[in-house]
Amino acid sequence: MQQLDFQLHDFCRVCWTSTQVENKWADRIELIKSALSEVEIHSVINDQRQAVLIDIDSDAFPSLFFQCSQAGYLAVPLEMDAIYDTQAQAPKISELKVLITRSELVESFKKAYKSNNHYQLGKLFSYPDCCIDFYVNNPGYQSMIWPHALLNGDKQARRKIKINGHDQLNPLLRNIGIQMVTHWDCSGTCEQSLIRAESNAKIMIQLGYENELSWLRKILSWPVEWSALHGIAEIRLPIAKIATNTDATPYLYTISRAGTELPEKAASGTRFPFQTLSKPKLTSRRLFIKGQQSSEQMLGQNLWKDNGFATEAGMTNEHNTIFTDLQPILKNLKGRLLDLACGNGYFLKKCVARNSSIIPYGCDTDLKRIERAGLLQQKYQAHFFHMNMFNPALKNTFKLLDSNFALTMLMAGHLLSADQCEKELLFKFLDQYSDQVALYCYEDWFLKHGEVSKLAETIGFKVQEKLNDRLALVAIR
Numbered sequence: 001m002q003q004l005d006f007q008l009h010d011f012c013r014v015c016w017t018s019t020q021v022e023n024k025w026a027d028r029i030e031l032i033k034s035a036l037s038e039v040e041i042h043s044v045i046n047d048q049r050q051a052v053l054i055d056i057d058s059d060a061f062p063s064l065f066f067q068c069s070q071a072g073y074l075a076v077p078l079e080m081d082a083i084y085d086t087q088a089q090a091p092k093i094s095e096l097k098v099l100i101t102r103s104e105l106v107e108s109f110k111k112a113y114k115s116n117n118h119y120q121l122g123k124l125f126s127y128p129d130c131c132i133d134f135y136v137n138n139p140g141y142q143s144m145i146w147p148h149a150l151l152n153g154d155k156q157a158r159r160k161i162k163i164n165g166h167d168q169l170n171p172l173l174r175n176i177g178i179q180m181v182t183h184w185d186c187s188g189t190c191e192q193s194l195i196r197a198e199s200n201a202k203i204m205i206q207l208g209y210e211n212e213l214s215w216l217r218k219i220l221s222w223p224v225e226w227s228a229l230h231g232i233a234e235i236r237l238p239i240a241k242i243a244t245n246t247d248a249t250p251y252l253y254t255i256s257r258a259g260t261e262l263p264e265k266a267a268s269g270t271r272f273p274f275q276t277l278s279k280p281k282l283t284s285r286r287l288f289i290k291g292q293q294s295s296e297q298m299l300g301q302n303l304w305k306d307n308g309f310a311t312e313a314g315m316t317n318e319h320n321t322i323f324t325d326l327q328p329i330l331k332n333l334k335g336r337l338l339d340l341a342c343g344n345g346y347f348l349k350k351c352v353a354r355n356s357s358i359i360p361y362g363c364d365t366d367l368k369r370i371e372r373a374g375l376l377q378q379k380y381q382a383h384f385f386h387m388n389m390f391n392p393a394l395k396n397t398f399k400l401l402d403s404n405f406a407l408t409m410l411m412a413g414h415l416l417s418a419d420q421c422e423k424e425l426l427f428k429f430l431d432q433y434s435d436q437v438a439l440y441c442y443e444d445w446f447l448k449h450g451e452v453s454k455l456a457e458t459i460g461f462k463v464q465e466k467l468n469d470r471l472a473l474v475a476i477r
């Protein structure tokens, strides 16, 4: 990137496609940013990172200081901005840059901060080594967007790059504070950064920011184009155009990211990103798949998103927790295995891979997921149904005339939000048509509601055999 020798002051202006869109998203973005700032504080307090540096309003400092010292940490202002308060007719501190860390690290942090020792700072912030190396090896940039794209993207022309990677590591909205991790990740598939993104998501859930998390994930999945010229970056989203400062260049540099979802009320237009996303074409004709890439590849990021995970690593981790202790049962299982709310059936596919005498069945309320389940396991395409597990027609749908399900997999979360009438319908179905029921929960539910026996009891099951903290064989009470 050829750079000019000036730098514009920090600024950020957003132009929304309509007032309706602005009313919906402007506040949400502010809420996301304030949730992320809380996540930073908690990542230190929860001992996941050694230190963080956050910008706060000076009025918020006393309570931050108190919160940190209660937890055994220090909040130390490192920089401050002052303004002249016309009402009080006196200058006042407006914004603070505050370091949060253990007292014994304050001096080494200050030393590294003063000397601009980014390597040391990265270590103190507990950033992944690969990402520290990436940052240190690309000096001289105000924003790391271009070196990131150069390293990871697909060059269309000398100054035009297409990037992809995981939505959570989408780097193009970092300038406006929309990000899952605070460090500059070395690539859109950096494993350590994905782990950090997952752990930040967990903190958001623990702190009660589920809404903010889902909005954040949505925004990161939209198509976006970033371009820079003369120190001004223009970021185009399907619902807004944002102007902000960046490295000053004499030429136009452009980076685009296709994204995986479009927001409602996306503006339509002929140029990127105002166009319809090309989604995987789904068809029941098998020939369509023949000769193409594997259906798993074609499913792309939907593979884990369909199943409620933000990353492939997150899904694999959670699935493994279930598989390890379910293995003795799966090994001896013969016949029908039902996954209620099966997503795209990836879990079932893994079960079949472990034991080919298993015949998978699934249902889900999301039609697209069910279509993708059929693509993932074409042999069993007819075994996946677009249906709510509480539907009284479930038994007819599965044509349960001659044989029962040998095992039904049921995620506890689905039942916690169900009403009594729905639960009773499902209990009756399970009692009549399933020889065994395995109740499981993923980590977020476990953290929020406790181990599986507790969940089973709340729902109305009795535990027959607890397999681990998140998995048990249960029966109707």
Ligand SMILES: [Zn+2]
Residues within 6 Å of the ligand: 128, 129, 130, 131, 132, 185, 186, 187, 190, 191, 192, 193
């Ligand atoms: Zn990395």
